[in-house]
Amino acid sequence: MAKKVAFLQGNEAAAQGALYAGCTFFGGYPITPSTEVAEVMSVELPKIGGKFIQMEDEIGAMASVIGASLTGAKVLTATSGPGLSLKQELIGYACIAETPCVIVNVMRGGPSTGMPTGPSQSDVMCAKWGTHGDHPAICLTPASVQELFEETVRAFNLAEKYRTPVMVMPDEIVAHMRERIVFPDPGELEVINRTAPSVPPAEYKPYDTSFGDVPPLAAFGSGYRFHVTGLNKGQDGFPTTKAAWVQAEEERQVRKVDANIDDIVQFEEYELADAEVAIVAYGSTSRSARFAVNEARKQGIKAGLFRIKTFWPFPEKQIAALAGKVKAFITPEMNLGMCTGEVKRCAEGKAAVHGIFRVDGEPINPGQILEKIKEVK
Amino acid sequence: MSFDYDKYIRPGKLPHIWCPGCGHGIVMKGLIRAIDTLGLQKDNTAIVSGIGCASRLPGYMDFCTLHTAHGRAAAFATGVKMAKPEMNVILVGGDGDGTAIGGNHFIHACRRNIDMTYIIMNNNIYGMTGGQFSPCTPTGAKASTTVYGNPDPAFDVAKLAIGAGATFVARGTAYHATQIDKLIAEAIQHKGFSVVEILDDCPTTYGRRNKFKSVIEMMNRLKDIAVPVKAAEKMTAEQLEGKILTGVLYKEERPNYTDEYAKVIERAKK
Numbered sequence: 001m002a003k004k005v006a007f008l009q010g011n012e013a014a015a016q017g018a019l020y021a022g023c024t025f026f027g028g029y030p031i032t033p034s035t036e037v038a039e040v041m042s043v044e045l046p047k048i049g050g051k052f053i054q055m056e057d058e059i060g061a062m063a064s065v066i067g068a069s070l071t072g073a074k075v076l077t078a079t080s081g082p083g084l085s086l087k088q089e090l091i092g093y094a095c096i097a098e099t100p101c102v103i104v105n106v107m108r109g110g111p112s113t114g115m116p117t118g119p120s121q122s123d124v125m126c127a128k129w130g131t132h133g134d135h136p137a138i139c140l141t142p143a144s145v146q147e148l149f150e151e152t153v154r155a156f157n158l159a160e161k162y163r164t165p166v167m168v169m170p171d172e173i174v175a176h177m178r179e180r181i182v183f184p185d186p187g188e189l190e191v192i193n194r195t196a197p198s199v200p201p202a203e204y205k206p207y208d209t210s211f212g213d214v215p216p217l218a219a220f221g222s223g224y225r226f227h228v229t230g231l232n233k234g235q236d237g238f239p240t241t242k243a244a245w246v247q248a249e250e251e252r253q254v255r256k257v258d259a260n261i262d263d264i265v266q267f268e269e270y271e272l273a274d275a276e277v278a279i280v281a282y283g284s285t286s287r288s289a290r291f292a293v294n295e296a297r298k299q300g301i302k303a304g305l306f307r308i309k310t311f312w313p314f315p316e317k318q319i320a321a322l323a324g325k326v327k328a329f330i331t332p333e334m335n336l337g338m339c340t341g342e343v344k345r346c347a348e349g350k351a352a353v354h355g356i357f358r359v360d361g362e363p364i365n366p367g368q369i370l371e372k373i374k375e376v377k
Numbered sequence: 378m379s380f381d382y383d384k385y386i387r388p389g390k391l392p393h394i395w396c397p398g399c400g401h402g403i404v405m406k407g408l409i410r411a412i413d414t415l416g417l418q419k420d421n422t423a424i425v426s427g428i429g430c431a432s433r434l435p436g437y438m439d440f441c442t443l444h445t446a447h448g449r450a451a452a453f454a455t456g457v458k459m460a461k462p463e464m465n466v467i468l469v470g471g472d473g474d475g476t477a478i479g480g481n482h483f484i485h486a487c488r489r490n491i492d493m494t495y496i497i498m499n500n501n502i503y504g505m506t507g508g509q510f511s512p513c514t515p516t517g518a519k520a521s522t523t524v525y526g527n528p529d530p531a532f533d534v535a536k537l538a539i540g541a542g543a544t545f546v547a548r549g550t551a552y553h554a555t556q557i558d559k560l561i562a563e564a565i566q567h568k569g570f571s572v573v574e575i576l577d578d579c580p581t582t583y584g585r586r587n588k589f590k591s592v593i594e595m596m597n598r599l600k601d602i603a604v605p606v607k608a609a610e611k612m613t614a615e616q617l618e619g620k621i622l623t624g625v626l627y628k629e630e631r632p633n634y635t636d637e638y639a640k641v642i643e644r645a646k647k
Contacts, residue, residue, distance in 0.1 A: 024460075025459070025460050027459075046638075046641050046646070047645045051459045051460060051638065055452060055455070056482060056484075056485035060452035060485070063452030063456060066453060067455065067460070069456075070443065071456075073460045090446060220457060220461065221420065221423075221461045221463070225420060227387075227435070227444065228444065230444065230446050238436060239444075
């Protein structure tokens with residue numbers, strides 16, 4: 001049978017990806033330019049007996065999805081910059097309480113209200129450092145409508161597998177562009193569900209590390225009674241200030257991601273084998289970068305593209321390896337150097353890093369990147 | 378035979394954190410008796426709180442318990458109830474948690490008339506942080522941040538709940554201990570968003586700053602100012618000056634949120 005093909009907007013694809021992954025609960029608050037995610041979920045979820053709720057504010061939306069997740073539901077919320085700032089309080093809660101949830105954050109200009117309809121890539125640091133305290137962070141930065149669908153499915157998988165919030169962060173261009181999308185058949189993409197407890201309720205502890213760094217999570221209302229808190233807690237879920245427990249639990253929460261970087265990090269290498277200049281780009285900017293690489297190659301310049309798909313955890317190992325091979329990096333991005341700083345950190349001075357920054361609400365075009373390639377080659 | 382509270386308390390979780398003379402324990406016992414009266418199943422009942430002294434209550438209770446962030450209990454609980462409407466969802470917390478930082482979630486839970494019960498322990502102060510004034514601190518009262526007297530007017534929690542659309546609103550006091558379980562039981566039985574405000578005391582951070590010589594004096598004050606709604610009907614405005622009405626203050630039948638959403642699902646499936 002021929003596959004279902006559609007001409008879809010990025011935000012619509014994110015919503016469809018969530019449904020493919022088995023999402024049954026959406027809690028949100030209207031904000032440009034992510035609102036279409038909520039609109040599609042409000043139409044589709046009740047058709048399958050799922051729940052959509054428009055909450056009173058961004059924090060409430062985040063709270064509602066965490067509450068729903070604790071009943072066993074796969075949950076989604078969607079927002080944009082100012083909403084991401086507001087949600088940080090409870091993103092931290094989801095981290096420490098180890099509650100799976102997916103947040104689609106469409107990047108628009110900032111800080112504050114910024115440029116609500118203009119594209120940006122300036123939330124990538126907020127995705128990791130926005131909430132206070134040490135905590136794991138997973139952030140995916142898709143570059144096409146098809147990839148936004150697929151990465152939203154993967155976001156659910158990672159959230160469920162590692163019991164942690166996962167962010168899908170298309171820039172406004174990727175979220176609002178329309179492209180051809182080929183829907184995967186059911187079963188074609190892997191769909192992961194959280195591990196349910198294998199012990200009887202009386203023996204269940206919500207953070208029992210004898211099952212590894214990602215303890216099984218029971219659902220409220222399923223016969224398992226347990227306590228969930230935002231306080232530092234012991235393996236039984238109850239608050240503790242016992243120094244050794246707090247230290248061990250914090251380290252484990254971060255280790256869930258750090259020890260599984262190869263499972264989480266995805267990237268694409270394009271024309272890098274013999275490259276002397278490597279462009280590191282993500283989201284819509286990587287599309288301009290690919291065009292620029294092709295143009296440079298036509299002119300005999302050995303340029304290549306390292307396309308970041310998983311922004312957090314950052315592909316440190318890969319960038320470090322590249323730094324030993326190329327003369328220079330070019331890092332075009334719609335902010336004032338967020339990814340650039342990370343690339344510099346990983347390159348450790350072995351290769352020069354040249355940023356191209358735009359925060360004027362305009363995309364970075366291939367010509368701009370090509371010019372820089374010629375300049376640094 | 379005396380009532381067996383232990384049946385509902387998590388083994389090893391007591392003693393609680395509350396100071397001697399604090400009324401929160403009285404409210405917890407009232408909640409337990411109400412749950413026992415109604416025969417709520419532990420596995421099917423979630424108790425959700427925010428942050429503060431009163432919000433520590435769920436940790437002691439042998440149910441599905443969720444100690445959320447400051448002010449967010451109603452929003453988390455809304456997610457729980459929407460996702461699993463068959464669960465009983467009970468919220469507990471203090472006045473600062475519920476009416477200041479959580480005020481928005483509170484009024485919208487009232488408006489939606491989602492079938493949950495919210496027990497607000499109103500001791501007129503932020504106790505856990507050491508006694509700063511809350512939206513429920515009386516004008517003129519002393520707190521650690523109003524040493525010259527509180528310039529703010531106070532919320533009437535019950536009026537706020539009624540105005541926002543709660544369909545069951547009751548008020549009791551920590552002094553009237555035997556009434557608490559009856560009010561809470563009726564609230565839980567009510568189909569819709571129910572609010573039970575319990576006037577409570579904080580001898581440690583409120584009483585000592587406001588010339589209460591003892592916990593007994595604070596409790597006696599609660600006794601003196603409380604007037605049952607029935608009795609109030611026969612009293613003049615002058616007689617009611619400085620008094621606070623107790624009992625079931627408001628009740629109406631209105632479609633509740635999860636039932637209404639079930640209709641949305643039916644329409645969407647057509």
